[in-house]
Amino acid sequence: MMTTHLTPSLTLLKGCKLQTPHGMLNREGGNSPPPFASMNLSYGVGDRPDNVAANRQLVKQALGATFLVSAGQVHGDRIFCVEETDQDMEVQGYDALMTNRSGIGLLIQQADCQAVLLHDPDRNAVAAIHCGWRGNVCNIIATVVERMRREYRSDPRSLHALISPSLGPCCAEFKDFTNEFPPELHCFQDRPHYFDLWRLSAVQLTGAGVITEHIEIMGICTACSPEYFSYRRSRRKGLPATGRNGSAILLQRKETLSAEQLSGIHPESGRDERA
Numbered sequence: 001m002m003t004t005h006l007t008p009s010l011t012l013l014k015g016c017k018l019q020t021p022h023g024m025l026n027r028e029g030g031n032s033p034p035p036f037a038s039m040n041l042s043y044g045v046g047d048r049p050d051n052v053a054a055n056r057q058l059v060k061q062a063l064g065a066t067f068l069v070s071a072g073q074v075h076g077d078r079i080f081c082v083e084e085t086d087q088d089m090e091v092q093g094y095d096a097l098m099t100n101r102s103g104i105g106l107l108i109q110q111a112d113c114q115a116v117l118l119h120d121p122d123r124n125a126v127a128a129i130h131c132g133w134r135g136n137v138c139n140i141i142a143t144v145v146e147r148m149r150r151e152y153r154s155d156p157r158s159l160h161a162l163i164s165p166s167l168g169p170c171c172a173e174f175k176d177f178t179n180e181f182p183p184e185l186h187c188f189q190d191r192p193h194y195f196d197l198w199r200l201s202a203v204q205l206t207g208a209g210v211i212t213e214h215i216e217i218m219g220i221c222t223a224c225s226p227e228y229f230s231y232r233r234s235r236r237k238g239l240p241a242t243g244r245n246g247s248a249i250l251l252q253r254k255e256t257l258s259a260e261q262l263s264g265i266h267p268e269s270g271r272d273e274r275a
């Protein structure tokens, strides 16, 4: 993993396998006061909208995104395909976003849930998935990979995947797991009642056809790491509210791609070996 310091306090964490602009933000370097201090990216937790808007502006600048599209997430498995936009927007009732347009940042908001970021360098498409344990139960990951195949003719073996900082096996306790997880997922317990949701998502990715070597797990537990917002940690402390971390991905604009990358994109260049 790599980190980029945009300001002394604003840090963008990046994976090593995704070859397109992306980043995961912790809670530092933003504009919001406690309990949302300071890089809260959610309009839905009680923070002032102008603070959230200013924080989202920092995300756009950090990634070089023209517009930012986010999902008003509901722990379901609906996917929003971004085709065209001339403004930032948040689409309600979706937990995954995908696009093959450059310059549009796809933002997932989490406080213990995973953001799973996908990039298809062959078909030039990206996706961002909000995946909590309910997302694992309905296997939203497989649904998104299949939709990328339909929409963009993505071969799952070409996809690169990154699992963001999120609830780790150290803290993912499910006291009532027999009612929450179907029996076939009970094997993802590391010890009684504690689930390894990182491993579960990686298995769901490979089950959908993604190659193991193309999957990167950041391996940072948000509940253990005070620099991240954590729903579980704040509930443990009896805090009434907490903010949301952000993870985002976008396709680079063509004019900022290298000549080598461009040759793979424009058949008219005469050097497109994929055509």
Ligand SMILES: [Zn+2]
Pocket (backbone or CB within 6 Å): 167, 168, 169, 170, 171, 172, 221, 222, 223, 224
């Ligand atoms: Zn932990």
